[in-house]
Amino acid sequence: MDLLAGYGTAAIVAALVAAFGSAFVRGLTGFGMAILIVPILALALTPVDAVLLTNFLSVFIGLSEIRRLLRDAERSAWAIIGLVALTTPVGLFLLGATTPDIARVVIAFIALSAFVAILLPRRGALEHHPATTGGVGILSGLMTGYAGMPGPPVVPYYVGRDIPRAVAKASMLLIFTCASSAGLVSGAALGMLDWxxxxxxxxxxxxxxxxxxxxxxxxxxxxxxxxxxxVGAVLGGAALAALWKAFG
Known part of the structure; x- marks a missing residue:
């Protein structure tokens, strides 16, 4: 497959601008790259290829700052990462088995729930239950495979708690890097990955x-x-865009 065949000059420029802009949001907030870039890449690629390409980009940028992420991340990130690795193949399988319309509705409601969660009062650093952590990990893995977007469940979990910004960002980015790795491994195992x-x-x-x-x-x-x-503005914008795609 010629991956560049669907791109004219304008589309290539748009992809580069989207890559720069989405990565800027990632550096600023600690998330958001996949939410912003997947829809643009999907204009010229299949949804599966757009998700997997975004996974490659997430792994590349995550590895470039892995020392800081390992140093600053909260221990809960590792529990979430383990669950993401287990559930990402399920999400990717569901992506290949469902229609784009169903996918849009699912993504829209998850994005909206994440925005609502970020508006809730901030919680204490220790006020998180193992069941909550487990739910975040499972949902994030499903979203990684299904939409290349592990962020909607993870962002409220960390940003909504009263913990240092550096810890929240490092924890989220470490999870996203590992989630993207799981997405690539799953894609290869299911025969869906074009190298x-x-x-x-x-x-x-x-x-x-x-x-x-x-x-x-x-x-x-x-x-x-x-x-x-x-952070709230990016989540809100993503929720509105997802709702518009699902019901517009």
């Missing part, structure tokens, strides 16, 4: 690297309240 996607990801990666670097710099210069407002 030419790795080359396309490499072509887009410089834009991702630059956007992520700029987002990190901006994030380090804003107050915690402003950062949380940015």
């Amino acid at each position: 030419a996607l790795a080359l396309l990801a490499a072509l887009l990666f410089p834009a991702v690297l630059a956007g992520n670097w700029l987002g990190n710099r901006v994030s380090g210069r804003i107050e915690d309240r402003t950062w949380r407002i940015c």
Whole structure:
């Protein structure tokens, strides 16, 4: 398959801009890259290829900052990662077996629930139950396989608690990196992964690297309240876009 066949010059420019912009949001908030870039990539690729290409980009950028993520992440991230690895193949299988209309509705309601959850009062650092952690891990894995978007369940879990911003961001990004790895492994195991996607990801990666670097710099210069407002705005925008696609 010629992965570039569906892209004209304008589409390639749009993909590069989307890669830069989505990575900027990732660096700023700690999430959001997949939510923003998958729909744009899906204009020229199949939904499965768009999800798997985004997984490649997420792994590439995650590995570039893995030391910081391992140092700052909360221990709960590892429990979530284990469950994500187990449930991602199920999500990817469901993606291949269901229609785009059903997928849009499911994604819309999950995105909306994440936005509502982020509006709830902040909780204490220790106020999270193992059952909640387990539910987040299972749902995140299903979303990783189904939509390449592990963030909607994970973001409220960390941002909604009263923990340091560095811990929240590192925990989320470590989960997203491992979730994307699980998505690629699942895609390969199910025979759905075209390895030419790795080359396309490499072509887009410089834009991702630059956007992520700029987002990190901006994030380090804003107050915690402003950062949380940015997180809520991105989740809200994603929820509105998902609802529009599902019911518009």
